[in-house]
């Protein structure tokens with residue numbers, strides 16, 4: 001069976017990522033942490049590659065991802081994550097057939113859950129087992 005990456009295609013992965021981040025940048029709350037990004041074409045390349053590989057495509061960039069560290073440094077919060085996921089759900093459903101959007105969203109939800117766990121743990125390790 002074809003991986004989700006191949007079903008969607010690299011051009012369409014890039015198109016969804018590009019549209020999503022243009023909405024992120026225009027969002028009153030979510031746009032704020034993204035002001036730290038100075039090179040948007042590079043950021044879009046990295047995010048397109050991230051999703052391509054996460055959806056099962058072949059790696060083609062040598063970028064060293066530091067997802068945990070970068071999000072904690074960027075002011076990640078569970079409230080911003082909820083906005084991120086809602087905006088991404090809307091964008092994916094507008095741009096992709098339902099089945100492909102849902103396959104992509106399932107992975108986004110899972111990564112979101114991991115980021116949430118790391119955030120709570122970093123705030124107070126004793127809360128992590130009770131609140132997640």
Ligand code: HEM
Nearest residue numbers: 033034050065066067070074075076080081084108111112
């Ligand atoms: C499931 C949700 C999310 C996913 C899958 C995701 C994914 C990513 C990835 C893969 C990167 C590149 C990291 C690297 O180059 O090492 C990144 C960067 C970034 N993300 Fe997220 N992200 C999510 C949610 C959020 C949220 C809620 C925020 C709000 C603060 C956020 C803010 C940022 C910022 C500001 C960067 C750039 C950091 C830098 O380069 O210094 N992300 N994200």
